[in-house]
Amino acid sequence: MLLTIEGLLSTDEVAALRDELSGAAWKDGAETAGTRSVSVKQNLQLGVTDPQAREWGNGLLSKLGRNPTFISASLAEKIFPPVFNLYQDGGHYGCHVDSALMRVPQADITIRSDISATIFLSEPDEYEGGELVVETEYGAQEVKLPAGDIVLYPSNSLHQVMPVTKGQRICAITWIQSAVADTPARSMLFDLDQSIQSLSVGRDKQDPDVDRLIHVYHNLLRRWAQV
Ligand SMILES: O=C(O)CCC(=O)C(=O)O
Numbered sequence: 001m002l003l004t005i006e007g008l009l010s011t012d013e014v015a016a017l018r019d020e021l022s023g024a025a026w027k028d029g030a031e032t033a034g035t036r037s038v039s040v041k042q043n044l045q046l047g048v049t050d051p052q053a054r055e056w057g058n059g060l061l062s063k064l065g066r067n068p069t070f071i072s073a074s075l076a077e078k079i080f081p082p083v084f085n086l087y088q089d090g091g092h093y094g095c096h097v098d099s100a101l102m103r104v105p106q107a108d109i110t111i112r113s114d115i116s117a118t119i120f121l122s123e124p125d126e127y128e129g130g131e132l133v134v135e136t137e138y139g140a141q142e143v144k145l146p147a148g149d150i151v152l153y154p155s156n157s158l159h160q161v162m163p164v165t166k167g168q169r170i171c172a173i174t175w176i177q178s179a180v181a182d183t184p185a186r187s188m189l190f191d192l193d194q195s196i197q198s199l200s201v202g203r204d205k206q207d208p209d210v211d212r213l214i215h216v217y218h219n220l221l222r223r224w225a226q227v
């Protein structure tokens with residue numbers, strides 16, 4: 001499931017974050033690449049060990065934690081502290097799948113990456129190239145979203161960031177361990193939840209049909225969730 005959520009951050013929130021990031025001490029992203037992906041990764045990064053990045057990342061985590069679509073789609077159990085990426089001068093990230101297990105530095109936590117997420121912090125007209133290309137069961141999909149939007153995709157999908165040939169592409173990325181690791185199961189739960197939400201509108205609070213669907217939702221979640 002490849003899902004985009006519009007307006008996770010408002011225009012003002014993006015502007016404030018961009019302002020802070022403009023003075024940040026960016027590091028070579030190759031330092032944090034896995035042994036194989038190091039050969040395909042060319043960007044600048046602000047990692048979890050940077051106290052300021054940690055603080056800005058926490059701001060993003062609280063936005064995610066309050067977004068109903070994100071909550072319903074991800075069923076997040078654990079979220080990796082967001083990392084900030086900057087691509088420029090041909091910077092790119094070649095085709096890869098994300099590492100399955102990610103240890104959170106300075107914390108005794110390991111996260112299994114079920115879902116990968118990119119929060120776009122540059123407007124599409126600020127840079128050329130830089131599309132996030134994700135292989136899906138229906139073929140490759142190119143993603144280049146307005147600043148403040150987020151895309152979620154399964155971490156086991158092959159994906160790449162095309163070279164940024166002009167301007168700068170700044171984004172935040174994170175990985176989510178979901179209570180439901182299986183993508184098709186999680187996707188069905190999301191569809192069911194979305195339908196329950198829209199069917200509930202204008203109906204009695206105790207509508208028996210909506211109630212039955214809610215019971216089905218929870219009983220499927222009980223069957224599939226691992227916590
Ligand atoms: O910048 C992006 O949109 C994704 C980057 C990526 O795939 C990664 O850092 O693993």
Ligand SMILES: [Fe+2]
Pocket residue numbers: 096097098116159
């Ligand atoms: Fe990736």
